[in-house]
Amino acid sequence: MKTILLTGTAGFIGSNFVPYFLDKYPNYRLISLDLLTYAGNLENLKEVENHPRHIFVKGNICDRALVESLFMEYDIRGVIHFAAESHVDNSIANPAIFIETNVMGTFTLIDVAYRHWMSAPFEYKDEYKDCRFHHISTDEVYGTLGESGLFTEETPYAPNSPYSASKASSDMIVRSYHHTYGLNTIITNCSNNYGPKQHKEKLIPTIIRNALAGNPIPIYGDGKNIRDWLFVLDHCKGIDLAYHKGKAGETYNIGGRNERTNLQIVDKICTILDEKVPCRHSREGGNLVSYKDLITFVADRPGHDKRYAIDATKIERELGWMADETFDTGIEKTVEWYLAKYGIAK
Ligand code: NAD
Secondary structure, eight states: OEEEEEESTTSHHHHHHHHHHHHHOTTEEEEEEEOOOTTOOGGGGGGGTTOTTEEEEEOOTTOHHHHHHHHHHHTOOEEEEOOOOOOHHHHHHOTHHHIIIIIIIHHHHHHHHHHHHEEETTEEOGGGTTOEEEEEEEGGGGOOOOSSOOBOTTSOOOOOSHHHHHHHHHHHHHHHHHHHHOOOEEEEEEOEEESTTOOTTSHHHHHHHHHHHTOOEEEETTSOOEEEEEEHHHHHHHHHHHHHHSOTTEEEEEOOSOEEEHHHHHHHHHHHHHHHSOOOOEETTEEOSSGGGGEEEEOOOTTOOOBOOBOOHHHHHHHOOOOSOOHHHHHHHHHHHHHHHTTOOO
8 A cells, every 4th residue: 555645635626636546546545635725625525535545634735844744654655736825816916825835835845755755865765766746737837828829848937927926936846856856756737627626716616606696707808818628537637647657857738728718618608507507597677598698897817818728749649648528528517517516406
């Protein structure tokens, strides 16, 4: 039995990853470390609550004494690091916690891992030879694209928000531990995820929630910002591949080749909702024909990046990754999940 430390597992991606990983690897015991900030919810881990190979620990990745004690107590043999402050809008309002968690937290974790697994630079202790530190990052570190082009692993970093700057900084720390100390690291930079268990503050849950409640559906600016959307389970499968088969010190971009404007996203979700639970809301006296009538443009986010799009060729070619979901199949499953969550019969 090998014990792996996962951080941030009560959040969106981590909580999708844990059941997938437990199921796929019967020889792994997983330690989940999560501070349960506003973004973390134990409800997300309900399905593995009593799982014999999963242990949940509430705590802060910045708490060095705690992280050291977990490495000692459970003899951690690998780390997959999801924990982060992750919402761009919050990073604009309150950047300090992003620097604390994303930069200092990543440093604390990787430094403890290095000291637990290695006796000196480029010298792994015998029993820890295969131990790997996998850092989960974002395509936002690359900045913004014009109308054409894709982010590759060679694209220079140009983060534009305090969130992406903090993630870029954490990527650099991880990179330095590989180059300076020979630590076995992997970084994956993924595009926008969607799917079950996403926090309600993010775009897709916001659209679904407001539509169902008959509230205005807020869309930033002109709605033409483009993101490259990936179903969360496809991201989890990419992490799994990179963790097990990726080359030490490498970075892999993960993305679904599903570029959509925010307007296309809202339009698609409203179309699905119109079919499944026809709109019965009214506004200003009249009945609404479609949830689309609730779309409301609001002032744009400051410094809003125009377009992100990932070139996933490297992980596809070298590790054989391929997304299983198209945007149409993934978004259908996602809407279904939210309808069930809100107890709405179709
Ligand atoms: P999330 O905000 O849903 O979850 C983050 C989790 O981290 C929460 O459970 C929170 O309680 C926990 N956490 C926060 N601060 C902590 C701390 N100091 N110590 C311990 N736990 C702490 O985020 P997510 O969307 O699941 O993203 C997970 C990772 O994937 C992040 O590193 C993010 O940058 C990256 N990422 C996300 C996306 C996306 O579209 N959501 C895309 C690419 C990369």
